[in-house]
Amino acid sequence: MIQDIDIKELRNLIATIKEIYRYDFSNYAISSFKRRILRILELYKISGVEELITKIKTNRMFLEEVIKEITVNTTEMFRDPSMWRTLRETILPQFKNNNTIRIWHAACSSGEEVYSMGILLKEAGLSEKTSIFASDINEDVLKTAKQGIYPTRTLELNMSNYERFAGIGKLSDYYKLIDNNEKYVFDKSILKNVMFRTHDLVLDESFSKFDIILCRNVMIYFNFELQDKVVQLFENSLFTGGYLVLGSKETIAWCKSAKSFSVVNVEDKIYKKIG
Amino acid sequence: MQNIDFTKYRVVVIGGSAGSFPVITKILGMLNSDFPLPILLCLHRLKHIRNGFVEALNIKSNIHVIEPEDKTMIKSGFAYLAPSNYHLTIEIGNYISLTTEELINFSRPSIDLSFDSASYVYKDRLIGIILSGANKDGAKGMCRIKSRGGLSIIQDPVEASVKTMPESVLSICKPDMVLKTDGIIELLNKIKK
Numbered sequence: 001m002i003q004d005i006d007i008k009e010l011r012n013l014i015a016t017i018k019e020i021y022r023y024d025f026s027n028y029a030i031s032s033f034k035r036r037i038l039r040i041l042e043l044y045k046i047s048g049v050e051e052l053i054t055k056i057k058t059n060r061m062f063l064e065e066v067i068k069e070i071t072v073n074t075t076e077m078f079r080d081p082s083m084w085r086t087l088r089e090t091i092l093p094q095f096k097n098n099n100t101i102r103i104w105h106a107a108c109s110s111g112e113e114v115y116s117m118g119i120l121l122k123e124a125g126l127s128e129k130t131s132i133f134a135s136d137i138n139e140d141v142l143k144t145a146k147q148g149i150y151p152t153r154t155l156e157l158n159m160s161n162y163e164r165f166a167g168i169g170k171l172s173d174y175y176k177l178i179d180n181n182e183k184y185v186f187d188k189s190i191l192k193n194v195m196f197r198t199h200d201l202v203l204d205e206s207f208s209k210f211d212i213i214l215c216r217n218v219m220i221y222f223n224f225e226l227q228d229k230v231v232q233l234f235e236n237s238l239f240t241g242g243y244l245v246l247g248s249k250e251t252i253a254w255c256k257s258a259k260s261f262s263v264v265n266v267e268d269k270i271y272k273k274i275g
Numbered sequence: 276m277q278n279i280d281f282t283k284y285r286v287v288v289i290g291g292s293a294g295s296f297p298v299i300t301k302i303l304g305m306l307n308s309d310f311p312l313p314i315l316l317c318l319h320r321l322k323h324i325r326n327g328f329v330e331a332l333n334i335k336s337n338i339h340v341i342e343p344e345d346k347t348m349i350k351s352g353f354a355y356l357a358p359s360n361y362h363l364t365i366e367i368g369n370y371i372s373l374t375t376e377e378l379i380n381f382s383r384p385s386i387d388l389s390f391d392s393a394s395y396v397y398k399d400r401l402i403g404i405i406l407s408g409a410n411k412d413g414a415k416g417m418c419r420i421k422s423r424g425g426l427s428i429i430q431d432p433v434e435a436s437v438k439t440m441p442e443s444v445l446s447i448c449k450p451d452m453v454l455k456t457d458g459i460i461e462l463l464n465k466i467k468k
């Protein structure tokens with residue numbers, strides 16, 4: 001097994017991917033990026049970065065698989081239940097009298113957060129007036145998100161998070177078990193006002209304006225420079241008074257755009273665009 | 276064990292799981308309050324008990340214990356506790372990166388990952404300590420610290436309330452020192468900058 005990779009080799013790899021395929025990983029946090037590559041070498045039994053580069057150059061399908069492995073897709077429903085409670089109890093009520101509420105899940109992975117939001121809105125009676133955009137760089141995870149089918153082994157965690165979120169029903173009100181109980185599928189009505197699209201936070205522009213943007217546990221994989229740029233993108237994509245929600249251990253404190261936001265809730269990492 | 280140069284170290288990283296809480300509490304409570312190095316704590320904990328743990332550690336600690344945010348600069352005077360459900364790793368440039376990568380040894384945070392990434396950055400200027408625990412997470416990381424020239428220490432299995440973790444280090448490499456809690460404290464208090 002290969003124990004380490006040279007930074008120079010990583011740079012070559014990143015340059016190749018950028019040149020041929022338009023993905024740019026040059027500002028991803030380097031140590032986790034390196035671990036992902038080591039993992040890929042092991043998974044596909046590839047001897048080193050040079051061989052990986054050769055394979056990537058000639059095979060687009062393989063490149064897409066590699067991208068999926070590079071980007072960490074871990075997610076769960078109602079992760080950090082207190083944040084979801086804050087959304088329900090203090091953030092969303094402010095939009096009660098609006099005609100529309102626009103929400104962007106930036107980097108939604110396989111969609112668990114989108115279903116969480118769908119359920120929250122339904123229980124709050126706000127589904128009808130809300131439009132949700134859910135995006136990710138990776139088409140494969142978006143496909144899963146659209147289908148809303150997940151393996152049953154993830155159910156225990158999702159159910160316990162839903163309980164701690166203290167929803168008004170049971171999570172099982174929203175899904176049914178399929179395939180000999182090996183999987184469960186969410187009720188399509190939860191997704192009624194959801195649009196999925198691919199969007200690359202590194203290269204793509206702002207495409208609309210929103211009241212709430214959630215981008216959780218994504219920027220931890222970026223370096224300072226890229227975090228700065230992405231927060232700027234969110235600033236441009238929020239209405240004044242709109243909210244940005246990050247992962248529980250993320251912060252915009254170091255970003256240039258920080259001055260355009262006020263901190264609404266330090267624990268839940270909810271920021272408000274001011275001025 | 277060769278003579279230790281007490282002035283060359285930059286960071287201390289401590290890993291533990293079942294049975295390590297009282298040991299950590301004792302260490303933090305008996306370290307000199309001007310202990311000159313930052314401490315990284317990677318302790319297995321219940322996934323969804325997010326609050327209360329830092330507070331519990333802080334009650335008796337002479338060092339300020341915090342749960343860092345992503346990209347926090349590492350400074351002396353602080354002990355950085357890996358947040359639940361995140362891996363804690365070190366980046367070149369002396370700051371913390373948190374990640375949600377896959378579980379390692381059924382654990383997130385994983386001690387192996389914290390130890391490995393810290394030793395990659397600090398090489399022979401890192402001190403690693405493995406305490407009581409019920410799984411083998413940390414063994415590989417500890418041996419990685421040793422092979423990169425850092426100082427590797429395990430809590431004496433005789434004293435550890437759950438021996439699996441320190442013993443699994445012994446099963447793959449020979450740590451530099453096997454110490455009881457008091458020995459660990461005495462050694463750490465000799466460190467100067």
Ligand SMILES: C[S@@+](CC[C@H](N)C(=O)[O-])C[C@H]1O[C@@H](n2cnc3c(N)ncnc32)[C@H](O)[C@@H]1O
Pocket residue numbers: 071072073074075076079106107108109110113135136137138141199200201202203215216217218247375
């Ligand atoms: C750890 S998941 C976060 C999932 C969810 N937000 C949560 O916190 O549970 C990170 C996601 O970011 C996506 N991602 C990584 N780089 C991206 C980029 N440049 N543009 C858009 N999405 C990206 C990955 O594909 C992955 O689905």
